[in-house]
Amino acid sequence: MEALLDEEAGLDPLGSSPAEPALPPARPVDRLALAVLLVGTAVAYLWRIGRNDMADNFYAAAVWSGTRDWKALLFGSVDPGNFITVDKPPLSLWVMGLSARIFGFGSASMLVPQALMAVAAVALLYAAVTRAVRSRAAGLLAGVVLAVTPVVALMFRYNHPDAAMVLLMTAAAYATIRALPAANARWLALTGVALGFAFLAKMLEGLLVLPAFALAYLIAAPATLRTRLTHLVAAAAALIVSSGWYVLLTVLWPESSRPYQAGSTDNSFMDLVLGFNGFGRFLHGAHTSNQIALPPGYQVPPSLLQSFNDFGDAGPARLFTGESGIQISWFLPAALLAFALLLASRWRAPRTDEIRAAALVFGLWLVLVGAAFSVMNSIEHAYYTLVLAPAVAGSLAVGAHELWRRRAEAFGRLGGAALVATTGVWSFVLLNRRADWHPELRWVVAGVAVLAAVGLVLSALPVPSGWRAARGAIGSVLLVVGLIAGLGGATGYAAATIGEPHSGRSPGVGPAAPPETGFQALIRGQMRAFADGGPFTDPRIVDLLVHSRSTWSAAVERSSVAAALELATRTPVIAIGGFATVDPVPSLDRFQELVGSGQVSYYLAQELRLPPGWRVGGPQAGPPRTEPWTAAGHRDIADWVTTHFTATHVGNVAVYDLTRPKN
16 A cells, blocks of 8 residues: 555565466467357347347437438437437447448348447457456456356347447456556556547446546556556546547537437536436436326326336345346356455455456456446336446456466365355356246256365365375366356356347346236336337328328327337437426427427327326325326427317327317
C-alpha cells in the first residue's frame, strides 16, 4: 500500500513480479482447439437463428426504419417518419441496420451480426486469458464457459443492444490486460475507446466496468502512481471522445429536424442518460413506465405488476434466484470462489504480479457490477445479467489455472476439489428447478463432480514417496473430469435455449416452460399481448393501414405497439408517449396539427374488460366494464379523439378514422 501511494516509489519494494514462463508458440493441436471453439460457437449460435423471427419488435422496427431512412438509422428512430427514437443509443442498431440495408431486411440479416458478435467475444476472452496467464488451456476454458452460459446463448441470438455492449466490454478487458504488464498508455487508451462505444450501445450500463478496470490498473501497473494516474486520465479522455461525438451531434442537430429522444423529459440525450436509464435504475420510482389510466374504483393488483419482474427483488440473493439465477449463475459461485482462492494463493506476490492483475480485471468486474445489480431498484429483466458473463468466465478460468499450477500441492488439490464440487452441486440446484426436464442430467453432473472432488481431497493426503507421481497424475485427471462435468448443466440449458424460439421484451432461457393456468395467468398473458401489440395486428386493421398514404398510417400509445404495427404493415406509425408511455410527445396541440394537415390517418385504442378483482371497493366500483386502456400522460389526446371522431370496433380495438371527423 505504501508503494501504491508513493508517487516516486516506482515498482513495489518487494521487487517486480517473478517472470512468468513465456507463452510457447502455438502447436497444431492448439490451433485446432481454438478453431473448434470458434467454429463450434458460430455453428451453435447461427443454428436456425431465424426461428426467433423479429425477436423484440421494438428493436426490429427500428432496424426496419433504418433501412428506409438514413436519419432514422443515425438516431435510432422507431419509425422512418422520425417521430421518436428507441430509448437507447443507436450503436447496435447501426450494425443491424447496415446489415439489413446490404442483405435486405429480415430475421437473418438482423440477427446474424449478433451471433457473430458472440464469436468475437469468445475469441477476445480467449486471447485475454491466454495472454494473462500464458496458458492456452485456460483461455479455452474461459471461452467455453462464456459460450455455454445460457444468457449468452439467449442474447447473442437476439436483437437487444446488450450483445454489442458486452462485446465492447470484453474488448476493453482485453485492452486492459494488454496495458498492464508494461503500463502501456496506448492500450489503456483503447480501453477507453471500447468503453466509449459500449456507452453508445447502452449508456451507463456500458460503463459499469470502468471502476474495476481503473482499479486494476491503478493497483498493478508497473509505473509510478503519477504515471498510472496520468494514463487513466488519458484513457478517460479517449472514452469521452469516443462517446461524446454522438452526444454533441444530438445537441447541435436542430431538434425540429430529428426524432424526439425517447426516455427524456426535454428531448436531450443526456437527460435520458442521467435519468430514465441512468441513476433512475438505482432509485425507487424513477422509472414509472406503462402507467395505465383506469376508471375510478379500479387498480392493477400490485402482485400482478410484480409478476412481470423476472429480475427479483433487490438484494445479494437476486443473482442466484428466479430467472436471473437460471440465466447467469451456473458458474457464478465457482467464479467467486476461484477469485478468492487466487488472491489467497498470490497474496505475497509483488504489486505488479501479472496473474493477480488479470484476476483483478475479471474479479473486480464481477464483484463491483454484481453488487451494483444487487441494489438496483428500477430493473426488471433477468437478461441484464449478460454483462457479468465474461467476468464469470474469466475469473473461473484464471482461478482454475492457478489451482492447476499448484496441483502438486494440497492447496491446489483441495482448492480444485472445492471448485469442482461447487460447480456440480450448484448445477444440480439449478437443474432441479425444472426437475421434469432430463432429470438424469442433474444426477450425472452432480455425481461426477462430487466423485471427482472427493478424489481430489483423497489425493491431497500423504502417500508413500513411490506413489507421488501416480497421485499427481490422478489428481490432474480428476480436476479435468470435474471441470468438464461442471460444464454439463449449463451446456444442456444453453442447447435448450438455442432450440426454442424467443420473442418479446423479456425472453427466458432453457426449455419451454409449461403453460400457465388460472385467471391471473390469463390476465398476465393478455397484458403481455397488449404490450407487444398483438391485438392491433388483426388483418382488418393491417389492411386499413397498408392503404394509408399519410406520413404516418396511424397513431397508437406505446412504442412496442407501434413497432408491431410497423412490422405488420411496413408503414410508419406514431408511438404516443414512447416506450414507457410517459414521454411528453406529442402534445395535444401538435397532435391536432398533424391530424389537421392529414399527416396521420388513424388512431387506435385497445379496449379490455376490466376484471372484477381489480375493483378497490366503494360506490365507484360498479359492475365490470369495458374501457379503453389509455396512457395516463396522454389522456387529453384520447379524450379529444373520442369527442371528435367515431370509433369502429375491430375485435377489441377501437379504430378512429382521423380523416372523417364527426359532423
